[in-house]
Amino acid sequence: MQSFTYDQPAARVVFGAGALARLADEVKRLGASRVLVLSTPEQEKEADEAARHLGSEAVGVFSRAVMHVPIETAREARETAKRLGADCCVAIGGGSTIGLGKAIALESGLPILAVPTTYAGSEMTPIYGLTEDGIKKTGRDRKVLPRTVIYDPELTLTLPPRIAGPSGMNAIAHCVEGLYALDGNPIISMFCAEGIRALARSLPKVVQSPGDLSARSEALYGAWLAGTVLGAVSVGIHHKLCHTLGGTFNLPHAEVHTVILPHAVVFNSKAAPAAMRITAEALEAETAGRGLYDLAVKVGAPISLRDIGMPEDGLERAAELATQNPYANPRPVDYAGVLALLRNAYEGVRPE
Ligand code: NAD
Numbered sequence: 001m002q003s004f005t006y007d008q009p010a011a012r013v014v015f016g017a018g019a020l021a022r023l024a025d026e027v028k029r030l031g032a033s034r035v036l037v038l039s040t041p042e043q044e045k046e047a048d049e050a051a052r053h054l055g056s057e058a059v060g061v062f063s064r065a066v067m068h069v070p071i072e073t074a075r076e077a078r079e080t081a082k083r084l085g086a087d088c089c090v091a092i093g094g095g096s097t098i099g100l101g102k103a104i105a106l107e108s109g110l111p112i113l114a115v116p117t118t119y120a121g122s123e124m125t126p127i128y129g130l131t132e133d134g135i136k137k138t139g140r141d142r143k144v145l146p147r148t149v150i151y152d153p154e155l156t157l158t159l160p161p162r163i164a165g166p167s168g169m170n171a172i173a174h175c176v177e178g179l180y181a182l183d184g185n186p187i188i189s190m191f192c193a194e195g196i197r198a199l200a201r202s203l204p205k206v207v208q209s210p211g212d213l214s215a216r217s218e219a220l221y222g223a224w225l226a227g228t229v230l231g232a233v234s235v236g237i238h239h240k241l242c243h244t245l246g247g248t249f250n251l252p253h254a255e256v257h258t259v260i261l262p263h264a265v266v267f268n269s270k271a272a273p274a275a276m277r278i279t280a281e282a283l284e285a286e287t288a289g290r291g292l293y294d295l296a297v298k299v300g301a302p303i304s305l306r307d308i309g310m311p312e313d314g315l316e317r318a319a320e321l322a323t324q325n326p327y328a329n330p331r332p333v334d335y336a337g338v339l340a341l342l343r344n345a346y347e348g349v350r351p352e
Helices: 019-029 041-057 071-083 095-108 161-180 186-208 213-232 237-249 253-268 273-283 288-298 312-323 335-347
Strands: 012-015 035-038 058-062 088-093 112-116 127-132 135-140 148-151
Touching (some): 012 019, 019 041, 019 112, 019 148, 035 095, 041 058, 041 088, 058 071, 071 095, 071 127, 088 095, 095 112, 095 127, 112 213, 161 186, 161 213, 161 237, 161 273, 161 288, 186 213, 186 288, 237 253, 237 312, 237 335, 253 273, 253 288, 253 335, 312 335
Parallel strands (some): 012 148, 035 058, 035 088, 088 112, 112 148
């Protein structure tokens, strides 16, 4: 018999090729008229284009977003928003830029309109992160959830295959863990299965034919579903390991997700058989672990921790850290099991 709580923070979603042209209308819909546009230095061109769409409603462009939202950058952006009298932020870019928008919203309550250009999914979550003295602290606050999200697959055409592959695998990881989340529910499970299906179908095409707009569109649709999952339910051993490895050993975010995922799935396979069956079916694979590993190979993403800079003598420390205050997980998180998982991920072995 089913029993669950469905608590989905809702955002308005506008999806489609060329949807950026609707930016000015969507800003008006929010009742805003003084917009600060945010981006990374690499995506300043996109930010300028967004400002052009907004005309006189754009009061400035802040293009200094960087990974993990350093507190100094957040302070600078908050002051810029205040000085310009901004009443809305448009964040155009990946998780780093949307994260900067969240840092502004956390303090000021300014509404965010997000225009995501990667598959990380931050735009659909009330999760924020700020890094101070090298330590990243995260929290949840509905204030930081973007009010409107414009998904325009045309903006992802420039996402290079070496970023698109791991970014898509990162999105799949949200879906896989959503399927066995202890606070999961049947609606979110539908999002998970459809998200895995859409991403597994489209990512190989995105990587092989970067100009294929219909594959780009399907991948972004999958990423939307995956972001929704991340915002709605809790995550387990996979995300815990990725946060530990990223934070302590400074490994690249999406690549760590790609490498760990098949092994985290094997770790949980006996404790979450239904989730494994749904994942394998969505991947059209024999088992979830092998399907995820083979997909990573197919999209040219890294498959071993060794290849992304993990020191071998750090594996035991990582296993210790990941077993302290573990996230809720279907299988109890034990040191020996996690160390074995990490050794397999270090070597990049294909799951049995
Ligand atoms: P990112 O935002 O750091 O982007 C990586 C690089 O790719 C940047 O230089 C960016 O300018 C560039 N880029 C982005 N889109 C592009 C495009 N379409 N074409 C060309 N270049 C493009 O990477 P990310 O993986 O999207 O985000 C990672 C960050 O987001 C991490 O800090 C992670 O912790 C955070 N995150 C947060 C949440 C959340 O819910 N709060 C969710 C996922 C990720």
